[in-house]
Amino acid sequence: MDKKEMLYKMLLIRKMEQKIESLFSQGLLRGTTHCCIGQEGVPAILSELLDIEKDYLCSGHRAHGLSIMMTGQPEILLGEIMGKKFGMAKGLGGSQHVYYKNYFTNGITGGMTPITAGIGFTLKHEDTDAIACVVLGDGAMNEGYVLESFNLIQVMNLPVLILLENNGYAMSTPIETVNPYTTFEDRVKGFKLPYSQVSASDFDNLYDTLETAFEKVRTTRGPQFVEVLTHRFCGHSKSDKRYYISAERDEYWHEHDTIKSVAYQFSEAEVAEITANVEARVEECYQYCVNN
Numbered sequence: 001m002d003k004k005e006m007l008y009k010m011l012l013i014r015k016m017e018q019k020i021e022s023l024f025s026q027g028l029l030r031g032t033t034h035c036c037i038g039q040e041g042v043p044a045i046l047s048e049l050l051d052i053e054k055d056y057l058c059s060g061h062r063a064h065g066l067s068i069m070m071t072g073q074p075e076i077l078l079g080e081i082m083g084k085k086f087g088m089a090k091g092l093g094g095s096q097h098v099y100y101k102n103y104f105t106n107g108i109t110g111g112m113t114p115i116t117a118g119i120g121f122t123l124k125h126e127d128t129d130a131i132a133c134v135v136l137g138d139g140a141m142n143e144g145y146v147l148e149s150f151n152l153i154q155v156m157n158l159p160v161l162i163l164l165e166n167n168g169y170a171m172s173t174p175i176e177t178v179n180p181y182t183t184f185e186d187r188v189k190g191f192k193l194p195y196s197q198v199s200a201s202d203f204d205n206l207y208d209t210l211e212t213a214f215e216k217v218r219t220t221r222g223p224q225f226v227e228v229l230t231h232r233f234c235g236h237s238k239s240d241k242r243y244y245i246s247a248e249r250d251e252y253w254h255e256h257d258t259i260k261s262v263a264y265q266f267s268e269a270e271v272a273e274i275t276a277n278v279e280a281r282v283e284e285c286y287q288y289c290v291n292n
Helices: 003-025 041-049 064-071 074-081 112-124 138-142 144-155 185-190 203-220 247-255 258-263 268-291
Strands: 056-059 103-105 132-137 160-166 195-199 224-229
Touching: 003 041, 003 064, 003 074, 003 258, 003 268, 041 064, 041 132, 041 160, 041 203, 056 064, 056 112, 064 074, 064 103, 074 268, 103 112, 112 132, 112 144, 112 160, 132 138, 138 144, 138 160, 144 160, 160 203, 185 195, 185 224, 195 203, 203 224, 203 258
Parallel strands: 056 103, 056 132, 132 160, 160 224, 195 224
Antiparallel strands: none
16 A cells, blocks of 8 residues: 555545535536545545456445546546536436446435345355445435345345445434434444444554455455444535534544544655645646536
């Protein structure tokens, strides 16, 4: 793992998301969008651990970071949101309904979980070490079809990694108001799914935890469940002012930002150089999308 490359990837996601939010606020983009500012660690790491040519990745509405990382082309994400024909879904899917090789998303909360189970079933019966991974949020953990999928994945012992990004809120609903707990270990273990929990505040630990889980799925051909405790610094969608998130929670996560945990390992000059390169790349992407 190249730490500078990982810092570049996370900053690229954040700066692209900030650009997208800015374009919406200026009225230059229409519809809605769901950014992942603060949750950049998982997509950056998955770009290292997944081979999208053979593995499968499914996700939901908050997937800009994954889209940038799986394609390596922020232009085709922004182009998609702009309705351009060179977009990921030829300008027809917006930011929630995109695809690229073996990567697929839709806007239904946890809706790709049953699909991932089906993909895992297919892979189970093929001579391959390919795996399927689904990324979902804590709001999906009360959906019946999600829980039914967990049961199938466990009972059929499918090569599926379930990756839960728990940012504490289902839209604006705090997790503790609709669940008897704030993390999902007890619920997941009720399905007898192998479970790990990690905070996104420590990038190195996050990487190691996900790498171990991926390796276990590949070698055992059975499932793993990883819950990542994280935070979003943006609203659920573009019109969400985040009045429900306390200043104390924001302050904690600003101090424990995943990006900072990597940036601290380099000099200020090195971070400034990487940031400048990212900002130039974002502007290049924007100009391409506007002019094509």
